[in-house]
Amino acid sequence: MEIFRTSVTLVSLCLLHSSLSETQSLCRGNLPPVQHVALNSSVTIPCPVLTAPEMVFKLYKGPEEISYVRINNTHIIKHNNGPRKDFSGSFKVNDTNNSTSFILNSVTVNTTALYTCEAERFFPPPFQKVEHKPQTIVFVEGRPVRKRNGCQQVNHLAFWVVLGVMSVYGVVMTCTVFILRIKLNAPFKDRECRRKWQGVQHPTWQGFYIDTV
Template sequence: MEIFSTSVTLLCLCLFHSTRSETQSMCKGNLPPVKHVAVNSNVNVPCPVLNATEIDFRLFKGQYMVTLISIKINDTSNNINSKSPNFPANLSVNVMDKSTSFILLGVTTNLTDLYTCEAEINYPPPFKTVPNTPQTIVLVEESQDKSRDICQLESHLVWWVVFGVMAIYGLVMTCIVFFLRIKCSQIDTPLKDRECRRKWQGVQHPTWKGFLDTVV
């Protein structure tokens, strides 16, 4: 039952959430990494590599931006300015390997979604958006099953997509056949009238004449 609900969640994310980058669409290629996390735990959402001294990081939950954090890197200190303090996420920056990520803190089940991290360079100019936009699917669960294989979940997702396509195809074909049947029933033809008379009046068989009746 838990695998079923997880598969349905992945299917809904694929069908109803458009991504921020066409090159990294969920439904055009492979699914983004899926992270299973228990309630009230922390989860790491990767961001683009730090490649400028002043850069803005935006975190999207589905299609909506939930936080914006600006950072300024110099030789003495790192200045981090958060403009969306209401969302439980902090930005982690590793100056050594230039890796960055958002850390979702104390997650709850309503935070299950597709997360996209975008970066925009403010300095040095020119201002531009980093083309790489990492995506992560976060599944917050009541009890985390570590032995679950993500390949199995993707297989269930494929089957649900196939089932949905077949159901829609069957519904469309049924409507078409029903429509054509109504149209045909409204067409009056001489052949149709002849067949109806035969059906309700019966078939008239020729009368047999005796041998003596044929002798003159």
């Protein structure tokens, strides 16, 4: 089912964003990762690694730029939503490995789209665009996604296995006892039948004669 939904999403995005440039195109054969998220939850869009003291990161929803962030020495000094004033999100820099990402908050069904993150180096010169442009497909579920507890699944599986073994054992034991009972009762029935037939004795016919002695 998830594969079917993913395929439908990819086809829809290909048709919807057919006007994208070659570097942004989804339909050229490279399959971006797909993130299935629940309504009103958050989703992380990865961006290029921070490799210079001063960089700019731009987030695109399809062909439309929805946000950009300017960073100077790992500090966010400028955050502008551009034409999308309704953009609800933030930008994060991981101090451990300098990875960066946009975080979309309170997602809705309209959040479903292909997202591309681009980066540009401003300092030290020369100005240069980062070739790596991560793309992510965000697919917002129509209803909240319930997280399944692995421990509960294992416990339920163990319960049904034990119940099945006990049921089979009970059926086997019942059949065994029933068969043994039939075999044990059979000799007694044969004896009773024999006694009944032996108990009915017909008297021998004696002829009428006179003892003349």
